[in-house]
Amino acid sequence: MDEIITKLEPIFRDVFDQPALSIDRESSARTVQGWDSLTHVTLVMAIEQEFGLKFGLGELQDLENVGGMVDLIRRKSS
């Protein structure tokens, strides 16, 4: 599995409070229970903290599914 997804999964489990949750590139608000506009803010902030980066104003639309997140995180950390 993608190492970024490996790091993202425990964040998702904590934020959505689902210890057994597993995610893949296709995971999105449609497939993950509890992913709404409010938890999205927590999720984005938690990811920023964990990866030590900040998402810019023009990048937020790329965060709507896990695949977009992985690509963006990879781009920003390289």
Place this chain on the structure above:
Amino acid sequence: MGLLDALNYPFDAPLILRKQAQLLRALSERPSEIQLRVALLGGATTDLLRRLLHLYLLRDGIEPIFYESEYNRYYEDAVVAREALGAFAPQVVVIHTSARNITAFPAITDTAEQVHRLVSAEVARFAAIWDRLETDYACIVVQNNFDCALMPGPSHLDASAPGGAQNYIAQLNTALVAAAGRHKNVLIHDIHLLSAVLGASRWYDAEHWYSFKLATGLEGSVASAHSTARLIGAALGKTRKCLVLDLDNTLWGGVIGDDGLAGIKLGKDSAQGEAFCAFQRYCLDLKRRGVLLAVASKNELANAQEGFSHPDSVLALADFSAFIANWEPKDSNLTRIARELNIGLDSLVFVDDNPAERALIREQLREVAVPEVGNNVADFAFVLERESYFQRVSVSQEDVQRASYYSDNRVREAASATFASHDEYLSSLQMQAEIAPFRELYLERVVQLANKTNQFNLTTRRYTSAAIREIAEDSNFITLYARLSDRFGDNGLVSVLIAEHKNGELHIDLWLMSCRVLKRELEYALFDSLVAAAQRRGVRRLVGYYLRTPKNGMVAEHFADLGFCLSERAADSSRSVWTFDIPASYATKNKAIKEVSNG
């Protein structure tokens, strides 16, 4: 250290954010003493603040029920479209605004007069909100002041010109405090200081403002939620009462038993000595704000006491309400201090430079607050202030005198040992009581007692200061407070009673007494006063309630002792109702208290 420690200073904001669901579960398992309806009216989004505030209120024994305004609808919810907030009936309203919500900044060329007009208009908008809230609800209002302006940076002109941004914020904050002072229930939440402590560059997060309309970055949100919770707690009288201090390397440098009085570091001769003096001064200042000081030290008593005869010692032995130096484990000494002072372990804060002692207390006495002060005296006061354990909304004369009440109690106990009977002892005390309806001067103390008293408390109902004020002004209620003094000194205001006159009967909603005057027959004197007040209204029947809690077993038979008849008792004894029909020839019960005045 458990997950809950993330909530302590230095707040682990990323962990709190991530583990909030787990934290909420852990905190929800603890019993809450108070349920509170809290409305968040935000000039920013309040979802994150609400979740953080939920954690911090629960941690302090307050279970909140929340109402949230829509983003930036704080003015409308309070003043214009009031139905939704009205239906919620808030007990606390938090107006979560910030410098982002300032309507207009002056131009740098504006005259002082022009700027003054802007300040007045801005503050008037908030005063209108407070007026409305005060009229509509008897609630406490927590009002953020304005945080540091991030832009522009420090410059002579912005700090000094009337229209300079930083100067303008300073003027707004001064005017806001002045306006709040004209309202009874408005508390200023000083986010200006919070933003300074964290540094504006960490306090703010521009992306989070533009993307999510969050007023602050993550760290700022956590600090803000923490201090809002402590302020709300303080308004309910939930504040720590006593600072318990270690001695060696906490109040002075070195080990007095080894180094001797001349060897300890205290005073201007060294950097270390100066820092210890400064920490002692900080402790003395806390005492002047009504915090009790106590010592728990591993030392020979004589050595421990000798330290305070050092010429540079700021603190004197007489500043301590309890002083224990021996070789017993510190947890048993802290338990002893709480018992001597008649306060709960949950009133103690423990400061010790030794991490092993701190760990012991955390492990053995979970109710005691043990800040992570480290081992550098220069940090102690800063860490204590960040936790704001001793937050108060006002300091009464009562608070400042409390330390002497406790030392008076030590003399009383010594005296009681020499009497043949308890009656003889009581009469030797030459007690005088003042029993009268609530008055302005004492409302703060009444609220404090109502929210802190657990043992001698028949119903353990909690009240906000606004609710107490409303009751005091409502002629359907009889309110009584009692002050008690004796030949050793003044015990202060120690007992409170609230009864509601309805259906021709007096229903005793609240009756509590501080444990420091147990077994002094003050409850008899208070009952006599209640009967007299009932007779004046032509009421013949009193109805008393006992609601059992884990802590108030001592008053389970209180009404029976006074001659009430049991009229109803729940199958599990958790609740009982008692009645007392006042006989035509009521004989007063109090014999021990010689003089009772009516305030």
